[in-house]
Amino acid sequence: xxxxxxxxxxxxxxxxxxxxxxxxxxxxxxxxxxxxxxxxxxxxxxxxxxxxxxxxxxxxxxxxxxxxxxxxxxxxxxxxxxxxxxxxxxxxxxxxxxxxxxxxxxxxxxxxxxxxxxxxxxxxxxxxxxxxxxxxxxxxxxxxxxxxxxxxxxxxxxxxxxxxxxxxxxxxxxxxxxxxxxxxxxxxxxxxxxxxxxxxxxxxxxx
Numbered sequence: 001x002x003x004x005x006x007x008x009x010x011x012x013x014x015x016x017x018x019x020x021x022x023x024x025x026x027x028x029x030x031x032x033x034x035x036x037x038x039x040x041x042x043x044x045x046x047x048x049x050x051x052x053x054x055x056x057x058x059x060x061x062x063x064x065x066x067x068x069x070x071x072x073x074x075x076x077x078x079x080x081x082x083x084x085x086x087x088x089x090x091x092x093x094x095x096x097x098x099x100x101x102x103x104x105x106x107x108x109x110x111x112x113x114x115x116x117x118x119x120x121x122x123x124x125x126x127x128x129x130x131x132x133x134x135x136x137x138x139x140x141x142x143x144x145x146x147x148x149x150x151x152x153x154x155x156x157x158x159x160x161x162x163x164x165x166x167x168x169x170x171x172x173x174x175x176x177x178x179x180x181x182x183x184x185x186x187x188x189x190x191x192x193x194x195x196x197x198x199x200x201x202x203x204x205x206x207x
Contacts, residue, residue, distance in 0.1 A: 004028075004031045005029060005052050005053060005119070006049070006052045007024060007030060007031065007033065008033060008035070008036065008049060008051040009021060009032055009034070009055050010039070010041070010042035010054060010055065010056045010060065010065070011055075011060070011084070012057060012060045012061055013057075016107065019111075020032075020084070023111040023115055030115075030118065033049050034051065038060050038061045039060045040062040040063050041062075042054065042068045043068050043071045043072055046072045046075075050079075052080060053079070053082060053121055053122050054081045054082070055084050055114075055118065056082065056084065056101070057085060058083055058093060058096065059086075065083060069081050069099045069100060069101050073099055077100070080102045081101040081102060082102065082105070082118060082121045082127070083104040084105060084109075085106060102127065103117055103120065103125075103128065104127070105128075105132070106129060106132065109129065113129075148179060149186075152165055153183055153195060153199050154205045155168060156180070156192055157196040157200065162176045162177060180192065180195070187199070
């Protein structure tokens with residue numbers, strides 16, 4: 001008999017857990033092995049039950065989905081985490097993905113979409129819904145950064161100096177400094193490190 005995908009559900013809303021569990025119950029290759037109502041319980045049960053996939057809410061008491069994802073991935077990097085959230089525009093979502101979540105889909109997804117996402121994540125694939133990808137793009141537009149400023153910010157995040165960035169982009173160091181000043185202004189920060197941290201947090205650039 002084929003081994004089932006073992007799933008831990010982590011959500012502080014029992015109705016959501018019941019709905020996902022009901023959808024999974026019809027799948028012969030899946031089984032819910034545990035449920036957690038907060039982030040701390042999710043971390044503890046992941047350690048105790050060793051599920052293949054954790055379906056994780058983003059906003060939970062005690063530990064957020066991002067914090068729980070980070071803790072689980074540090075202890076069990078082989079586990080797959082799928083974020084199921086109502087907050088598709090939250091900066092925490094990008095943080096959860098950077099912490100190691102393999103996928104992220106909105107709670108408005110159909111049962112079929114949720115089941116398909118679980119299977120893909122269990123198989124090691126990344127699953128980011130189009131709605132979430134669109135909101136990440138809108139975050140970038142909301143800051144009114146130009147394509148050139150995104151390039152400068154990306155290179156700054158990689159540790160390149162002002163002169164390095166100027167050489168790579170074939171512009172003058174003063175132009176790089178001017179771009180950085182505008183970036184700081186639009187992100188509401190006062191330093192390069194703050195700008196990089198904000199850009200990574202809000203998904204403006206990739207790590």
